[in-house]
Amino acid sequence: MLEDTRQNIINAAIFIFNEDLSAPLEKVADQATVTRRTLHRYFSNREELLAACNEEMQKSCGLAMKAAEQRSDDPLVQLEYLLYAAIDCGVKYAFLHKLHHMHGHQHVHKDKDCARYDRTFGKIQHIIEKLKDKGIISKLITVEWIAIFFPGIVTASINSHASGNMDNEHLKKLAWFSFSKGIGV
Amino acid sequence: MLEDTRQNIINAAIFIFNEDLSAPLEKVADQATVTRRTLHRYFSNREELLAACNEEMQKSCGLAMKAAEQRSDDPLVQLEYLLYAAIDCGVKYAFLHKLHHMHGHQHVHKDKDCARYDRTFGKIQHIIEKLKDKGIISKLITVEWIAIFFPGIVTASINSHASGNMDNEHLKKLAWFSFSKGIGV
DNA sequence: TTTAAATGTCTCATTTCTGAGAAATTTGTC
């Protein structure tokens, strides 16, 4: 119950902060159907809560990405699973990505947190390069663009899932179709 | 000069609010290199400023989309121009889209503002349907997904543009490649 | 160069957000 509440608050925070980073903590409490007072017993301030969100997102996304990658040896299949995994991570992926690409955030690999982020998502870039070498992906498409395109597709899928009028598995298939065709596979 | 400042503040607000809707107004003022006092002389409160942002985005995006559409009669070419126009609108497009798809915003066509938004971007959906009827777009891809995919590509392009390491025209071409292939053209 | 408009500076009252103590209430467990 104790850990439940804590986790519950973190999830609520990720959900709220993803849309409005400076939202009052009361909104997070409301989202978690908890009193602001309770929230403060778990997290003494916004910074601490944000740190917990970050930890949760890093851990959760990290595990999901790693598991996805290990499901196959074929880089193209890996890429497909990685896309599905990212979509499954949902808001956790979206918010983590936002934090690391926000204006004002200096993303440097030297930073512990950025390094961890890079370790989780750098795989994708690596796979892309491999596929490009093999000639599976059109040489005309730059790696930089694909690195932007991938999270673009993921956040699009998450938005679609949020608006709710679509079967999740079908959605993922569509996302993969658009992504794979979009990089010239 | 007077209208300059006003416009300047609005642009700054769109930029800041797009990333952080509840950001203190001081951040907007800073972004506009103006005092908070000056900002308040133009907009007596946050709500008024947001309304002005909305008006600016609607007007600006509305004109751009209309112009793009009129550059051709071929629906596929229209779609391409619409994508370019949306990317050119940049943060204005991104924030407007966000506002109308935010959790908590009930998007109903009856609402004046939502209707205006729909009038501007409904064209895209209409074109998609036309292309689908003609068999140019794969029947397997749903219109709902494309309606999500389009803004996904646009925001991806905007993010890429923001991170700055890419030529704008090239970026647009890549975006169009990924979008058109991604919908099965 | 003068003059009016616009902006900046300093200040202040008000509101909202934050963080936490203390007691009452609910929840889960034995």
Place this chain on the structure above:
DNA sequence: GACAAATTTCTCAGAAATGAGACATTTAAA
């Protein structure tokens, strides 16, 4: 049902954000 833990309720003080008045300074245009 009794007990302990967790949460709520009520409360309050301090911090931050907001909105605006009064006057100094800058800017642009005649």
